Amino acid sequence: MIVLVAHGTRAPEGAMVAEELARRVRAEAGLPVRVAYADVRQPDVTNVLNSVRGHQAVVIPAFLAAGYHVRTDIPAQIAASGHPGVVLAEPFGPAxxxxxxxxxxxxxxxxxxxxxxxxxxxxxxxxxxxxxxxxxxxxxxxxxxxxxxxxxxxxxxxxxxxxxxxxxxxxxxxxxxxxxxxxxxxxxxxxxxxxxxxAEPLGVHPAVVDLVVRRYHQALQQMVAA
Missing domain, CATH: 3.40.50.1400 (Rossmann fold)
Structure with missing residues (x-):
């Protein structure tokens, strides 16, 4: 399964984008997708991983640059869950x-x-x-x-x-x-x-959906190679 991690915002339209992106990834990849937030909103990564024990999870940071949340917050929230089957994918970055x-x-x-x-x-x-x-x-x-x-x-x-x-x-x-x-x-x-x-933000664009799916498969390949 995919845990798609957004930054988090109090703006309802921001959360709607995260949920719609998850919905479209589900439809394209045929995989369960849960949304988590690194900050501001709940559920955070720890709570989502605690709710999916027994399932391997690929955590994908939906971040365009790897700053504090990607390098520190998200790994710490993964560790706090104690979930044994988690793979952390690369963030979106300047793809x-x-x-x-x-x-x-x-x-x-x-x-x-x-x-x-x-x-x-x-x-x-x-x-x-x-x-x-x-x-x-x-x-x-x-x-x-x-x-x-x-x-x-x-x-x-x-x-x-x-x-x-x-x-x-x-x-x-x-x-x-x-x-x-x-x-x-x-x-x-x-x-x-x-x-x-x-211009508007990237939003739920087909290229963004495809990138989430690609990050998922890249993470699985890295896990197998390790």
Whole structure:
């Protein structure tokens, strides 16, 4: 079975995205999928794993960068469950198919050739997570054929609003690509950044569903190889 771990948000629409993503993965992979949250909401990973004893579980962090929650919180919650049959998969990270989703969301929002582009991410105190965001921005830059600045909704700097101001220069329009999975507080900060175009989060896109299934199979292969 899959335990799909989202960050957690008080925004109901954010939880709806996590549940809908789980529903679509169930339909595509034919596997049971449970949603857990690393923070803010319940159930957490420990509670979900305690409820599925007797079943092997692949825990998949639905995170776009491997910061504190991925490296510390989720492993600690797995350990606290004492569940003997758990495999921790790789997080989503800057997977190439997700960059295609970001590009599509940006185009649908109304980005025009010549617009300055900012990639808006959640932010982290972990420099390794910030480096992964920069990797995603560089890949998006290659996709679009233009430079891409990074702005953060929390914790790191520059903020999304500051990145938009820096990108505007000479009166250019600014389009913000959302490097977030679901709506919530962070996406509202992105929407309030002063940009001319603001793309929606990745959400429940077929490429995101496919990535969850791929992470599941990769985790099982690593377990067999070990």
């Amino acid at each position: 190439p198919e997700l960059l295609e989703v970001v590009r599509d969301r940006l185009e649908w929002a109304g980005r025009r050739p010549g617009d300055a582009v900012v990639l808006a991410a959640a932010g982290s105190s972990d420099p390794r997570a910030l480096a992964e965001v920069r990797t995603a921005a560089d890949a998006l830059s290659r996709e679009l054929g233009t430079g891409v600045r990074v702005g953060y909704a929390a914790t790191a700097r520059p903020s999304v609003a500051d990145a938009v101001s820096l990108a505007r220069g000479r009166g250019r329009r600014v389009a913000v690509a959302s490097w977030l999975l679901a709506p919530g507080l962070f996406q509202r900060k992105v929407a309030d950044s002063g940009a001319d175009v603001v």
